[in-house]
Amino acid sequence: MVRKKSAAAKAKTRKEAYKRQVALSRISRSWRKLLLIATAVNKFLRFRHCNVAPACSTSCLNTSQSSKILLNNVSFVQKDIEFILINKTDATNQLEDLKIVQATIKSLVCKVCRVDYERKRQLQVRKRNYLPNPITSSETSVLKCSRQYVWFQKKYCNDDLFRKKETKRVAKNFRSKYTNNNDFRDKEKTRLRTYGLKKYRNNATFRQEKITQLKAHIFNKYHTNMKFRNKYKIKKRQMPSRAIVNKLELCEVPSELKKLNNLEKHLIALQLPFMKIINLTSGKLSSRLAQKGTKGPLHCVPSDVQDTVTTLPRPVDKSMMVRLQLKRRLKYKAVWEEQLINPND
Known part of the structure; x- marks a missing residue:
C-alpha cells in the first residue's frame, strides 16, 4: 500500500523546488x-x-x-x-x-x-x-561614507549662500510641519520637555545657568511690566504703587468676618466654589449615595443653606456643630476625614 504524502511534506518539497529555482536564477x-x-x-x-x-x-x-x-x-x-x-x-x-x-x-x-x-x-x-532591529551605527556609517553626504558637508561649510538657503528651507519646512501636523507638534513638545528635564537634573552647570536666567528675567519683568509688578505685590499682600498714587486704601476686615472658621469662609459668598449643594439625609448608606452629586472637598453642609449663607456668622441657637466629611479624591468611595466643627471656636 502506497502511503500518501501529507500537506506538510508537499509544502516542504515545493519550498525546496522554489529554493533551487531561485539559486539557478541568481x-x-x-x-x-x-x-x-x-x-x-x-x-x-x-x-x-x-x-x-x-x-x-x-x-x-x-x-x-x-x-x-x-x-x-x-x-x-x-x-x-x-x-x-x-x-x-x-x-x-x-x-x-x-x-x-x-x-x-x-x-x-x-x-x-x-x-x-x-x-x-x-x-x-x-x-x-528588512531587518527587524537595524543597527543605527551601521546606518550612520553608511550615510557618512556616502558621496552625497560628503558633498553636502563640503558645500555647507564653504558656501555661505548655500548655507543660508538650507537653513531657511529647513526652518520653513519645520514651521509648516509644526503648525499643520498635530502629531509632529506633540512629539516635538514631549521630546524637548524630556530632554530639558533630563539635562536640568543631570547637569549642575546647566541648572545653575537656568536659575540665574530665571532670576534675571523675573527682575527685568518686575521693573518693566506694571501688571506683573502689581500682581506680585497683591500676592505678597502689599499695596501696589498705582493704588498708593491714586490714594486707594484697603479696608480692615470686620470683626465678624475675622471670627469665621475655614468652613464658614467657604460658605460666606453666594457664588460658592461648588457646583451643587444638596441636603444629606440621615443614615450612612443614604449619605454616601447623596455625596455623588457634590463637587469639591466638602461633602456635608448644614441643611438650611440659604439661611446659613445670608446670616453668617450663625447664631448659637440654630446649630452648634457642623458635620464635615472630606475625601482624598472624588472618585474614591471612602471618606478620608470626618469631623464636627463648632462655629464659635
Missing part, C-alpha cells in the same frame, strides 16, 4: 548576454576570415613577401591561435574591425559590471531595511 543575466555577444562576434570574425582566405590566395602567390604581414587572430573561447597571411590593405581593414569589436566589448563589460554592482548594492540596502 546567475546574472547581464553576464549571460555578454557571453552570447562575445561568441557571436567570434563566429562573425571566423566566417569573415574563411571568406577572405580563398579570395586572397591568388594575390598572395604573386605579391612579394615584403607586402605581407603576420596577423594573430585570438578567439574569445581560448582556442588555438590562427596565423593567416593576407595583404596589408586587408590586414588594416581587419585590424580596424578588431578594434571596433574590442571597443564595443569593453563598453559592454563596463556597463555589465556597473549594472551588477548597482544590483548588489540595492540588494544590500533592501536586506538592511
Whole structure:
C-alpha cells in the first residue's frame, strides 16, 4: 500500500523546488548576454576570415613577401591561435574591425559590471531595511561614507549662500510641519520637555545657568511690566504703587468676618466654589449615595443653606456643630476625614 504524502511534506518539497529555482536564477543575466555577444562576434570574425582566405590566395602567390604581414587572430573561447597571411590593405581593414569589436566589448563589460554592482548594492540596502532591529551605527556609517553626504558637508561649510538657503528651507519646512501636523507638534513638545528635564537634573552647570536666567528675567519683568509688578505685590499682600498714587486704601476686615472658621469662609459668598449643594439625609448608606452629586472637598453642609449663607456668622441657637466629611479624591468611595466643627471656636 502506497502511503500518501501529507500537506506538510508537499509544502516542504515545493519550498525546496522554489529554493533551487531561485539559486539557478541568481546567475546574472547581464553576464549571460555578454557571453552570447562575445561568441557571436567570434563566429562573425571566423566566417569573415574563411571568406577572405580563398579570395586572397591568388594575390598572395604573386605579391612579394615584403607586402605581407603576420596577423594573430585570438578567439574569445581560448582556442588555438590562427596565423593567416593576407595583404596589408586587408590586414588594416581587419585590424580596424578588431578594434571596433574590442571597443564595443569593453563598453559592454563596463556597463555589465556597473549594472551588477548597482544590483548588489540595492540588494544590500533592501536586506538592511528588512531587518527587524537595524543597527543605527551601521546606518550612520553608511550615510557618512556616502558621496552625497560628503558633498553636502563640503558645500555647507564653504558656501555661505548655500548655507543660508538650507537653513531657511529647513526652518520653513519645520514651521509648516509644526503648525499643520498635530502629531509632529506633540512629539516635538514631549521630546524637548524630556530632554530639558533630563539635562536640568543631570547637569549642575546647566541648572545653575537656568536659575540665574530665571532670576534675571523675573527682575527685568518686575521693573518693566506694571501688571506683573502689581500682581506680585497683591500676592505678597502689599499695596501696589498705582493704588498708593491714586490714594486707594484697603479696608480692615470686620470683626465678624475675622471670627469665621475655614468652613464658614467657604460658605460666606453666594457664588460658592461648588457646583451643587444638596441636603444629606440621615443614615450612612443614604449619605454616601447623596455625596455623588457634590463637587469639591466638602461633602456635608448644614441643611438650611440659604439661611446659613445670608446670616453668617450663625447664631448659637440654630446649630452648634457642623458635620464635615472630606475625601482624598472624588472618585474614591471612602471618606478620608470626618469631623464636627463648632462655629464659635
